[in-house]
Amino acid sequence: MQLLNSLPANSIELIGYFGSFLTSITFIPQVYKSWKSKSVGDLSTWMVLIVITSTLVWLAYGYLINSGPVLLANTIVLILTLVLLYFKSKFKA
Amino acid sequence: MQLLNSLPANSIELIGYFGSFLTSITFIPQVYKSWKSKSVGDLSTWMVLIVITSTLVWLAYGYLINSGPVLLANTIVLILTLVLLYFKSKFKA
Structure with missing residues (x-):
C-alpha cells in the first residue's frame, strides 16, 4: 500500500483507464x-437487465461529470448486454 | 439533456451512488x-475472470482516489463473482 500511495496522479488515472x-x-x-x-438458459435475465439499467445510469453520470472513459466503457457494455438480452429472447432454453 | 445539465452537484453524486x-x-x-x-454451463468463465480482475483494479483505484462507493461496490461484486467462479468449478456442465 506504501507503493500505491507514492504513485503520481497520472499513474492513478492510468489504473482507472485500465479498470x-x-x-x-x-x-x-x-x-x-x-x-x-446458442444456449443461454443458465444466464440470469435479471443480471442482464440490471446491467443495462446501470449502464444507462452511468451514461447519465458520465455525461454530467464529462468523463470520456465512463461514457465509452458503458456504451460498449450497453451494446454487448443488449445483444445478450436479444439472445435470451431468441435462444430458448 | 437541458434538464440533466441544470442538476445541482449533489444530485449528480446521487446518480453516481445509484449507479x-x-x-x-x-x-x-x-x-x-x-x-x-446447480447449472452454470452457459456462463462464460472468461467473463467471470475478467470481472474479478477488473474489481481488483477498481479496488486499487478506489483506494488511491479515496472513494467509498468504488470500494464498496467492487468489494460486493468481487465476493459475488468469486462465488460464481466456485460454482463454475463445483457444478460441472
Missing part, C-alpha cells in the same frame, strides 16, 4: 460463448 | 439462479 478497459470487455466472452452455443 | 448500487447488485440474481439450478 475501464477491463469493464468494457467484460461481456465479450459471454456474447461469444452464447452466440457459439 | 454504484446497481453495479453492486448486478451478480446477485446470477448467483441465486446458479445456486438454485
Whole structure:
C-alpha cells in the first residue's frame, strides 16, 4: 500500500483507464460463448437487465461529470448486454 | 439533456451512488439462479475472470482516489463473482 500511495496522479488515472478497459470487455466472452452455443438458459435475465439499467445510469453520470472513459466503457457494455438480452429472447432454453 | 445539465452537484453524486448500487447488485440474481439450478454451463468463465480482475483494479483505484462507493461496490461484486467462479468449478456442465 506504501507503493500505491507514492504513485503520481497520472499513474492513478492510468489504473482507472485500465479498470475501464477491463469493464468494457467484460461481456465479450459471454456474447461469444452464447452466440457459439446458442444456449443461454443458465444466464440470469435479471443480471442482464440490471446491467443495462446501470449502464444507462452511468451514461447519465458520465455525461454530467464529462468523463470520456465512463461514457465509452458503458456504451460498449450497453451494446454487448443488449445483444445478450436479444439472445435470451431468441435462444430458448 | 437541458434538464440533466441544470442538476445541482449533489444530485449528480446521487446518480453516481445509484449507479454504484446497481453495479453492486448486478451478480446477485446470477448467483441465486446458479445456486438454485446447480447449472452454470452457459456462463462464460472468461467473463467471470475478467470481472474479478477488473474489481481488483477498481479496488486499487478506489483506494488511491479515496472513494467509498468504488470500494464498496467492487468489494460486493468481487465476493459475488468469486462465488460464481466456485460454482463454475463445483457444478460441472
